[in-house]
Amino acid sequence: KAGVTQTPRYLIKTRGQQVTLSCSPISGHRSVSWYQQTPGQGLQFLFEYFSETQRNKGNFPGRFSGRQFSNSRSEMNVSTLELGDSALYLCASSLTGGGYTFGSGTRLTVV
């Protein structure tokens, strides 16, 4: 079966712009979560969605937001980009109580 698909794979944006990243979970997985990975901070939890509702949120500023659609696909948005937002953004999907399956990520570079 198809894995977790994240698009685009690479993205370059300038400071002040906004960006939208997309994640298609494994078919049947209703939980989608997002993580940011940087060399300095490692993997950090951003937020989790289940049945179109945000159920959990990490310690990130309000510039980071997300949503989930009725088909479980999810998007995350970062507004007013800063240089420090350069990172690998990972999406993961899961069944309740099971392991998470991660996508390959979107590498965002802010210049």
Place this chain on the structure above:
Amino acid sequence: DAKTTQPNSMESNEEEPVHLPCNHSTISGTDYIHWYRQLPSQGPEYVIHGLTSNVNNRMASLAIAEDRKSSTLILHRATLRDAAVYYCILRGKGIQGAQKLVFGQGTRLTINP
């Protein structure tokens, strides 16, 4: 969030068993112990998870201490493809029953040919 402690790095030889330790002294009764690994330029890959009993799957075994304050991931015969960063994570409950993974720094495993 309950935290885990792992050695920063470990080294082993190909075709030998590898035991990766993890301490989680503040684990709560409902926290599952998850292990993931991450190869360069890839997202983390699920390895195994458990609650109280030892677990086995095709990739590895998970040995959980009786008091659940520590666990060990066992790779029975390491191959070069097992070289990765291994994360021990406690999967707990947040608000509204939601769950999240809290990653530590992980253990960088090097396999020597």
